[in-house]
Amino acid sequence: xxxxxxxxxxxxxxxxxxxxxxxxxxxxxxxxxxxxxxxxxxxxxxxxxxxxxxxxxxxxxxxxxxxxxxxxxxxxxxxxxxxxxxxxxxxxxxxxxxxxxxxxxxxxxxxxxxxxxxxxxxxxxxxxxxxxxxxxxxxxxxxxxxxxxxxxxxxxxxxxxxxxxxxxxxxxxxxxxxxxxxxxxxxxxxxxxxxxxxxxxxxxxxxxxxxxxxxxxxxxxxxxxxxxxxxxxxxxxxxxxxxxxxxxxxxxxxxxxxxxxxxxxxxxxxxxxxxxxxxxxxxxxxxxxxxxxxxxxxxxxxxxxxxxxxxxxxxxxxxxxxxxxxxxxxxxxxxxxxxxxxxxxxxxxxxxxxxxxxxxxxxxxxxxxxxxxxxxxxxxxxxxxxxxxxxxxxxxxxxxxxxxxxxxxxxxxxxxxxxxxxxxxxxxxxxxxxxxxxxxxxxxxxxxxxxxxxxxxxxx
Amino acid sequence: xxxxxxxxxxxxxxxxxxxxxxxxxxxxxxxxxxxxxxxxxxxxxxxxxxxxxxxxxxxxxxxxxxxxxxxxxxxxxxxxxxxxxxxxxxxxxxxxxxxxxxxxxxxxxxxxxxxxxxxxxxxxxxxxxxxxxxxxxxxxxxxxxxxxxxxxxxxxxxxxxxxxxxxxxxxxxxxxxxxxxxxxxxxxxxxxxxxxxxxxxxxxxxxxxxxxxxxxxxxxxxxxxxxxxxxxxxxxxxxxxxxxxxxxxxxxxxxxxxxxxxxxxxxxxxxxxxxxxxxxxxxxxxxxxxxxxxxxxxxxxxxxxxxxxxxxxxxxxxxxxxxxxxxxxxxxxxxxxxxxxxxxxxxxxxxxxxxxxxxxxxxxxxxxxxxxxxxxxxxxxxxxxxxxxxxxxxxxxxxxxxxxxxxxxxxxxxxxxxxxxxxxxxxxxxxxxxxxxxxxxxxxxxxxxxxxxxxxxxxx
Numbered sequence: 016x017x018x019x020x021x022x023x024x025x026x027x028x029x030x031x032x033x034x035x036x037x038x039x040x041x042x043x044x045x046x047x048x049x050x051x052x053x054x055x056x057x058x059x060x061x062x063x064x065x066x067x068x069x070x071x072x073x074x075x076x077x078x079x080x081x082x083x084x085x086x087x088x089x090x091x092x093x094x095x096x097x098x099x100x101x102x103x104x105x106x107x108x109x110x111x112x113x114x115x116x117x118x119x120x121x122x123x124x125x126x127x128x129x130x131x132x133x134x135x136x137x138x139x140x141x142x143x144x145x146x147x148x149x150x151x152x153x154x155x156x157x158x159x160x161x162x163x164x165x166x167x168x169x170x171x172x173x174x175x176x177x178x179x180x181x182x183x184x185x186x187x188x189x190x191x192x193x194x195x196x197x198x199x200x201x202x203x204x205x206x207x208x209x210x211x212x213x214x215x216x217x218x219x220x221x222x223x224x225x226x227x228x229x230x231x232x233x234x235x236x237x238x239x240x241x242x243x244x245x246x247x248x249x250x251x252x253x254x255x256x257x258x259x260x261x262x263x264x265x266x267x268x269x270x271x272x273x274x275x276x277x278x279x280x281x282x283x284x285x286x287x288x289x290x291x292x293x294x295x296x297x298x299x300x301x302x303x304x305x306x307x308x309x310x311x312x313x314x315x316x317x318x319x320x321x322x323x324x325x326x327x328x329x330x331x332x333x334x335x336x337x338x339x340x341x342x343x344x345x346x347x348x349x350x351x352x353x354x355x356x357x358x359x360x361x362x363x364x365x366x367x368x369x370x371x372x373x374x375x376x377x378x379x380x381x382x383x384x385x386x387x388x389x390x391x392x393x394x395x396x397x398x399x400x401x402x403x404x405x406x407x408x409x410x411x412x413x414x415x416x417x418x419x420x421x422x423x424x425x426x427x428x429x430x431x432x433x434x435x436x437x438x439x440x441x442x443x444x445x446x447x448x449x450x451x452x453x454x455x456x457x458x459x460x461x462x463x464x465x466x467x468x469x470x471x472x473x474x475x
Numbered sequence: 476x477x478x479x480x481x482x483x484x485x486x487x488x489x490x491x492x493x494x495x496x497x498x499x500x501x502x503x504x505x506x507x508x509x510x511x512x513x514x515x516x517x518x519x520x521x522x523x524x525x526x527x528x529x530x531x532x533x534x535x536x537x538x539x540x541x542x543x544x545x546x547x548x549x550x551x552x553x554x555x556x557x558x559x560x561x562x563x564x565x566x567x568x569x570x571x572x573x574x575x576x577x578x579x580x581x582x583x584x585x586x587x588x589x590x591x592x593x594x595x596x597x598x599x600x601x602x603x604x605x606x607x608x609x610x611x612x613x614x615x616x617x618x619x620x621x622x623x624x625x626x627x628x629x630x631x632x633x634x635x636x637x638x639x640x641x642x643x644x645x646x647x648x649x650x651x652x653x654x655x656x657x658x659x660x661x662x663x664x665x666x667x668x669x670x671x672x673x674x675x676x677x678x679x680x681x682x683x684x685x686x687x688x689x690x691x692x693x694x695x696x697x698x699x700x701x702x703x704x705x706x707x708x709x710x711x712x713x714x715x716x717x718x719x720x721x722x723x724x725x726x727x728x729x730x731x732x733x734x735x736x737x738x739x740x741x742x743x744x745x746x747x748x749x750x751x752x753x754x755x756x757x758x759x760x761x762x763x764x765x766x767x768x769x770x771x772x773x774x775x776x777x778x779x780x781x782x783x784x785x786x787x788x789x790x791x792x793x794x795x796x797x798x799x800x801x802x803x804x805x806x807x808x809x810x811x812x813x814x815x816x817x818x819x820x821x822x823x824x825x826x827x828x829x830x831x832x833x834x835x836x837x838x839x840x841x842x843x844x845x846x847x848x849x850x851x852x853x854x855x856x857x858x859x860x861x862x863x864x865x866x867x868x869x870x871x872x873x874x875x876x877x878x879x880x881x882x883x884x885x886x887x888x889x890x891x892x893x894x895x896x897x898x899x900x901x902x903x904x905x906x907x908x909x910x911x912x913x914x915x916x917x918x919x920x921x922x923x924x925x926x927x928x929x930x931x932x933x934x935x
Contacts (some may be wrong), residue, residue, distance in 0.1 A: 073545030085533030085559030091551030098547030331919040437923035459791040463897035
């Protein structure tokens with residue numbers, strides 16, 4: 016080893032979870048070293064959440080202005096693709112993490128660039144550098160896109176979310192494999208940017224984790240923007256021809272051709288070559304590393320895993336939540352644990368319409384053995400909807416645990432509903448009884464009066 | 476009396492509170508008669524909340540689209556005033572309440588048009604018609620704009636919110652007396668519609684009920700739209716000249732001239748000629764009629780007052796909340812009471828920036844004897860603010876009761892923050908501990924991550 020550094024905590028990975036834990040510890044005067052082989056800020060900041068929202072937003076802002084008489088008439092042109100791409104590049108700082116570094120420096124966090132792996136208990140190697148951790152090592156390595164084992168796919172130079180979010184020239188046509196949140200968002204983004212998009216989904220609906228009505232409404236929204244959505248598709252073979260075009264042969268829907276193919280078929284933990292075997296743990300290459308609600312690996316009190324790599328919830332905000340709890344654990348607060356009784360975490364799909372949900376769907380609540388009732392109302396059923404999102408339709412639902420008379424899930428579908436879900440998250444997490452929610456009057460005329468519609472429809 | 480009708484409940488006033496109570500009772504097979512001398516739907520639907528939001532919304536939708544590169548470039552023209560006014564007229568159904576009537580009919584509610592007044596216990600007269608109520612009489616008469624006793628004002632043919640929201644031709648110039656929510660909203664609406672607006676406020680700030688930083692930010696927003704805001708103004712005399720123009724003489728800011736003058740200087744309960752003396756109550760003309768948390772007048776168990784007329788909170792949603800509780804009282808649920816321990820009700824001022832608040836301000840909490848701490852963060856401090864409201868600035872605050880570690884107030888200031896407040900309303904009303912809010916993870920990248928910023932700034 017050419018260099019040896021002794022610190023309090025070593026964090027492998029400087030994505031959102033790694034950054035949060037490093038920053039939180041750093042501001043408590045804990046000496047932290049983070050190891051990152053790509054960009055500080057991670058997948059979410061540079062190749063996922065942030066750039067995809069930047070690509071989706073212009074069409075949504077225009078759609079809303081077009082829904083408002085008086086504003087509508089001021090719009091003469093179409094979305095400016097070059098400006099949208101330029102803004103995307105600005106959001107990701109040109110894929111340069113220099114802007115993130117002062118934040119780490121101010122907190123006394125050391126940055127080591129390269130791939131880190133365990134070389135023993137509380138010892139990490141990054142190339143020639145040895146990092147010795149007095150207190151803890153935190154694995155926050157995240158995930159990478161999965162390329163499913165479809166014949167020819169890996170050799171067809173497929174796009175993942177990384178290529179799609181870095182796009183410089185919008186392709187004339189794009190085929191998207193997978194209709195989860197990533198596939199649905201990027202399919203719509205490229206359609207609004209002018210591409211001819213076909214989305215292929217194996218299942219019989221998009222957004223498998225969400226309420227069926229949400230999936231159906233998003234499918235309508237995609238189709239309205241020109242996306243051809245094909246469901247129940249079995250893709251058998253992919254080929255990139257000598258003309259550069261990609262051909263997807265299905266056994267169910269014939270042949271689909273496009274200029275590019277985007278794979279949005281799930282993600283795998285980046286747990287390869289972590290040196291886990293050096294500390295008596297088996298190799299977990301590609302698999303999640305299991306931890307408890309204190310984010311520690313059982314039997315290895317000094318070893319934490321936060322974010323996607325522990326497989327609990329592949330969501331940036333959940334990774335950050337885990338990172339805060341793990342930091343507090345390292346700071347000696349034994350009661351700082353994540354609450355795994357909260358049910359499924361909040362999640363937003365930023366398509367048009369958006370899907371903002373928290374906790375259970377009706378089906379997942381039933382599967383969890385809860386005695387529940389779903390209450391559905393129109394997303395536009397309030398006076399406030401005369402002014403925002405008008406004419407876009409949509410349905411919203413709460414799922415009520417009838418035994419405890421609390422909400423265990425909520426799903427809102429419509430334009431600009433992303434901010435609605437936090438009220439539901441508080442109600443679910445705090446288990447606020449319906450009879451208390453009754454006294455939480457939504458302001459007139461906001462669209463939040465949908466809460467009143469829910470409670471009235473429930474029978475209060 | 477030419478006609479006598481016996482019903483279960485008589486409701487005086489078919490504004491939002493009256494409609495809600497009539498509808499709620501009607502669907503429980505209670506026979507209700509409502510008495511209304513203007514339009515069913517009331518001030519809010521036809522001359523206040525609804526048309527004012529319709530007039531404000533186009534400029535806000537355009538402002539947001541202009542903040543989004545890619546959308547911005549598609550906007551060529553300005554707000555279309557004629558289209559905005561036409562949409563306003565559509566929102567108020569051309570000041571025709573025909574569309575509201577089927578809703579009452581479906582619930583078996585009888586409508587009597589005219590001025591109703593008590594003629595004895597559970598007896599109401601409307602012209603020649605006598606209505607006898609088996610169970611209860613509900614006063615839901617609302618308020619009217621106040622014309623302050625400024626020399627010459629009443630004779631100068633001033634506009635109130637009713638004239639302003641009915642505008643057909645936007646005046647070249649307008650002077651607005653009063654900088655509360657109504658004055659601020661209408662001043663900005665007319666400025667965005669092309670009028671040259673001067674707002675005169677007696678106090679040293681706008682929006683006296685709100686946090687001082689909110690008032691300052693709204694003032695900036697108004698000024699950005701060209702409104703001339705004059706504070707600490709003492710208006711001494713108003714005159715409409717032979718040329719039709721209005722002159723306001725102040726002892727502090729010289730003379731202000733405009734084509735029209737809009738008075739937005741508070742409201743008085745419409746409690747004139749209610750016949751209260753017929754049931755042993757003193758005349759309350761212009762004053763609120765006090766009721767308890769069961770909405771009943773003390774000593775008159777059959778007499779309820781809901782909405783603005785009881786003076787508790789001049790807010791549509793609070794009137795509707797009271798109406799639901801009163802209806803449930805009439806239905807025999809003695810525990811259906813409004814919660815007066817909730818602190819100040821949620822309220823939204825729909826200017827640009829919007830002010831969405833619930834519960835205490837820092838000052839009102841201190842005045843209430845609470846040991847509190849204010850936590851301020853930038854409204855734009857989240858990743859989500861890169862996509863919505865970008866560059867508009869703003870501050871948001873929570874007020875924490877340090878003894879109970881719960882939030883007793885919140886104020887959000889920025890574009891499109893109206894829907895943010897309901898999360899805070901639930902937290903305040905349900906007294907959710909900060910340590911529980913910690914587990915309510917806001918979704919990334921929504922602007923609701925401001926909750927995370929609040930908790931981190933608090934020290935969690």
